[in-house]
Amino acid sequence: MATSAKDLPFREETFRDDFTFKNSPETVLRAPFPFDKDSYMYAVNMELHRDGRPGTAYEAPIDVDEHYVSEMKDRALVLDEDPLRYQSLPHMTLAGWDTLELLMTCKAETYPEWFSLTRDGDNWHWVNRPMGIDQHFVFGDESTLPYAPLEYITRQAQGDFCVLDERDGNLWMDAGMVTTQADWSLDFDIGMNFFEWHAPVPLAHEKGIFKRALKYLLSIQQGNPARRLNWTMTVNPRLDTSPENYHIWGPENTHITPENVADKLFLRIELQSFWRLPRSNALLFPIRCYFLSMRDLSTVPKWATRMHRVLQTLPPEIASYKGLDNYREIAINWLSQFDDGKPTSEGPHPD
Amino acid sequence: MSMLASLDVVVTDVVTVNSLIKRFHFARADGSPLPAFSGGAHIVIEMQDGDTIRRTPYSLMSSPLNTQDYQVSIRRDDEGRGGSLFMHNKVTKGMSMKIGYPANLFSLDKRAPKHLMFAGGIGITPFLAQIHQLIKTNGNFELHYSARNEELGAYSEELKQLLGHRLHVYYDDQDQRIDFDALLSSQPTGTHVYVCGPAPMIEHVIQRSAAHGWPDAHVHFEHFAKAPPGEAFTVELQTSNKKIEVGENQSMLEAMEAAGVDAPYLCRGGACGQCETNVLECDGNLQHEDHWLEDDERASGKKVMPCVSRFKGSRLVLDR
Amino acid sequence: MSQPDDSAILSRPRYGTLSPVEANFHVFVADDSGGETILSLAQSLPDDFFNNAEIIYVNTDSENNQSVIDGLEALGCPRLYIGPSIAAALPRLRTSLDRMRMGTQVYLSGSESLLGMATMTAMEAGLDHQALQTEHRGSLARRVQCVHCKGITENVTTQPADCDHCGLLLFVRDHYSRRAAAFQGVNINAEDPSDVPAKEEIYS
CATH class of the missing domain: 3.10.20.30 (Beta-grasp domain)
Structure with a gap:
């Protein structure tokens, strides 16, 4: 029986210090598990972002789950420490308004019990009940909001958001809200084009993967968003694994032991979606992060088996790039108890 | 349009603009707002012409902020494969049609301190939408519009009212010509140039801007080729x-x-x-x-x- | 932190060889031995070429650059500037670019720092990167931005290198930002601060 995210209360939890983050069993089952095969294969695997399967993270175009309120508190803490995690070059303000409209309308349509948007021409009224926000403002007039439109709305939306300007047959990272990143810096990458900001990713350039991916992204039209999944692993449920703070969280990479691996090591799934924005012709690129601990994975035998096999077949350079070298073997050993050696059923979903 | 979501619309008006051009107005069939778009965007119109389905791109000319009424202007092409003839001869007010979501291959560069626009004939249409967008955002632009004669210079009167000194109109039959070299050598750093019109005009602007040292990335053109008829x-x-x-x-x-x-x-x-x-x-x-x-x-x-x-x-x- | 191999790097700037193109105006910016590039180009250019040009030359080594300066002065360029440092020359470059028209081509020749900082200035003035040509001469020393404290360390010649600002030991990534005119530096021993790799002199 599929459980909707709407049936679960918002959890009070932390993503730093005492790390009280926890998934309820229902939230584990609705995670967008990224492996649809028993071995690792790098691929872009873009598909249209629609037809939400009930009881999965794809149910709503912009997913809101039990971690929403606590994730937004963590974002506010990151921004207090380092305001450079939100940036927008001057020509991206219109794209900020487009983003605000998209997120507000999506949320109000999908979750009317939590969010509402009332429009009277350019006079808009936004209510976000989980966060206790009630805001009247004029669409297009920055002086009527407490923050610039992109910052305002992404302080109320889970996941990182990159806004890409399209020019000269390329995409440019010209605005973003990035506080839950897997090891890249918006402050450094802002203003770069698609190939420049992907430069540090090994192997994929030689295979022409990024050229094909760019061509696909440029073809994305309004009304037809696309998505893909990416993944890495993180020690502790730490959202803010930024390079900025690497010297602070880096030591935790060496803290995994056979005793603590089940609860301290997390599969970090990124649900990336791609939306053409109407007025600015920019692309919005939300990157939503889902954590599953190794113990969470073990509650779904197929997923634990898959994870075991993917870690075993991962090329060493990819493992290093993802930063798994310190604990990959420990994770493989722990997961081996769930792998019966038999083939798993097709597709990513639980049996 | 096969895999992609499209829009169900109704033709709300067909207006004869001059002896060659008709303007078509569309609203959403269910009365809800159409998507906003960006100046320079086109829509692909699906035409059920007997047994054949044609899909032809046309630039949106209405204001990108107007989500009630999409407008395109179509010049009749008696030599073509029939897309414009179908629109001119078969499409009437009240008809239901399908169009694609707006897509933009002729977008303004929003960083530009100035936009220099060259339009030839029916190539005026994407600029009409862009101008609405620039007026709203206080953008800096000038438009140079050439047409065969006054009768075929569609929308030049409305543009004069709207733009004043920012509009320059040239009529071939009065021997008026755009001085491309003078314009391309006098623009402030960071200016972007846009051209939409007959192929020789586009080629000329590309060639002259290169000769004056303009980087390609500052030269934009909308150049839809027409699928020509031919042997089966x-x-x-x-x-x-x-x-x-x-x-x-x-x-x-x-x-x-x-x-x-x-x-x-x-x-x-x-x-x-x-x-x-x-x-x-x-x-x-x-x-x-x-x-x-x-x-x-x-x-x-x-x-x-x-x-x-x-x-x-x-x-x-x-x-x- | 990952240490990707060089072959995969696409944000690393690629420098070429200067080659004058059709343009309404030409701006040359060079430091030290980069000035020789201008002199050698001049040999194959028409005599009146520099009437529509500006030359900005940074001389940080006055003992050895006198012959370059003599050569530049002999070109008859009405707008010739000779300054003592990159920082001193940049406001002049910015002012000149702000007054120019579309159709200006910019030619840079010299050290990694000169190429990076002049590119940054030109882009801030609204020039497209296509309107810039670069040729590397002289020092390979890098400007490195510490991803942790954001401070920029000049003249980095080693791998790894110390951050001048926060003191962390940085791995200099081959990841380059044109906006910052700097390479990215990331703490190399965060996982185990007691592990201090030896510095190698590789960017001199």
């Missing part, structure tokens, strides 16, 4: 395992769609690159009509753009 031919589609006939007034892309083969596209005018297809075997001549492939790609005989290009010969096998 046969194409084998290897992946789909089909053999299809391409009719005299049909493009390869349309023939694929008619055969139920899903092929990607955005502009259907040889400009966007999305329908680029690998040629597996070719015994004959590919007739390239697009603006996408590089010379070496054409010479290789390995690529073709099925939205506009044709084939003459005995055997063509495509990877589709």
Whole structure:
């Protein structure tokens, strides 16, 4: 029986210090598990972002789950420490308004019990009940909001958001809200084009993967968003694994032991979606992060088996790039108890 | 439009603009707002012309902020394959039609301190939408618009009212010519130039701006090729395992769609690159009509753009 | 932190060889031995070429650059500036670019720092990167931005290198930002601060 995210209360939890983050069993089952095969294969695997399967993270175009309120508190803490995690070059303000409209309308349509948007021409009224926000403002007039439109709305939306300007047959990272990143810096990458900001990713350039991916992204039209999944692993449920703070969280990479691996090591799934924005012709690129601990994975035998096999077949350079070298073997050993050696059923979903 | 979501619309008005141009107005069939768009965007209009489905791109000319009423202006082309003739002769107020979501291959560069625009004839239409956008954001621009004569200079009166000194109109029959060299050598750093009009005008602006040292990235043009009519031919589609006939007034892309083969596209005018297809075997001549492939790609005989290009010969096998 | 191999790097700037193109105006910016590039180009250019040009030359080594300066003065360029440092020359470059028209081509020749900082200035003035040509001469020393404290360390010649600002030991990534005119530096021993790799002199 599929459980909707709407049936679960918002959890009070932390993503730093005492790390009280926890998934309820229902939230584990609705995670967008990224492996649809028993071995690792790098691929872009873009598909249209629609037809939400009930009881999965794809149910709503912009997913809101039990971690929403606590994730937004963590974002506010990151921004207090380092305001450079939100940036927008001057020509991206219109794209900020487009983003605000998209997120507000999506949320109000999908979750009317939590969010509402009332429009009277350019006079808009936004209510976000989980966060206790009630805001009247004029669409297009920055002086009527407490923050610039992109910052305002992404302080109320889970996941990182990159806004890409399209020019000269390329995409440019010209605005973003990035506080839950897997090891890249918006402050450094802002203003770069698609190939420049992907430069540090090994192997994929030689295979022409990024050229094909760019061509696909440029073809994305309004009304037809696309998505893909990416993944890495993180020690502790730490959202803010930024390079900025690497010297602070880096030591935790060496803290995994056979005793603590089940609860301290997390599969970090990124649900990336791609939306053409109407007025600015920019692309919005939300990157939503889902954590599953190794113990969470073990509650779904197929997923634990898959994870075991993917870690075993991962090329060493990819493992290093993802930063798994310190604990990959420990994770493989722990997961081996769930792998019966038999083939798993097709597709990513639980049996 | 096969895989992608499209919009159900109703023709709310058809207005005769002059002896060659008609303007078509669309609203959403269910009365809800149409999507906002960006100046320079086009829509692909789907036309059920007897047994044939045509899909032709036209620039949106209405204000991008107007979500109740999309407008396109279409010049009648008596020599073409029939898209404009269908619109002129068959489309009437009240008809239901399907259009694609707006897509933009002729976007303003929002960083530009100034936009210099050159329009020729019906090429005025994307600029009309862009101008609404720039006026709203206090953008800095000037528009140079040339037409054959006053009668065919569609919308020049409205533009004069709206733009004042920012508009410069030139009529061929009064020997008025745009002085491209003077304009291209006097623009402040960071200016972007945009041109939409007849092919020779576009070529001229590309060539003169390069001669004056403008970087390519500052030169924008909307150049939809028209899929020309031609002799019928046969194409084998290897992946789909089909053999299809391409009719005299049909493009390869349309023939694929008619055969139920899903092929990607955005502009259907040889400009966007999305329908680029690998040629597996070719015994004959590919007739390239697009603006996408590089010379070496054409010479290789390995690529073709099925939205506009044709084939003459005995055997063509495509990877589709 | 990952240490990707060089072959995969696409944000690394690629420098070429200067080659004058059709343009309404030409701006040359060079430091030290980069001035020789201008002199050698001049040999194959028409005599009146420098009437529509400006030359900005940074001389940080006055003992050895006198012959370059003599050569530049002999070109008859009405707008010739000779300054003592990159920082001193940049405001002049910015002011000149702000007054120019579209159709200006900029030619840079010299050290990694000069190429990076002049590129940054030109882009801030609204020039497209296509309107810039670069040729590397002289020092390979890098400007490195510490991703942790954001401070920029000049003249980095070693791998790894110390951050001048926060003191962390940085791995200099081959990841380059044109906006910052700097390479990215990331703490190399965060996982185990007691592991201090030896510095190698590789960017001199």
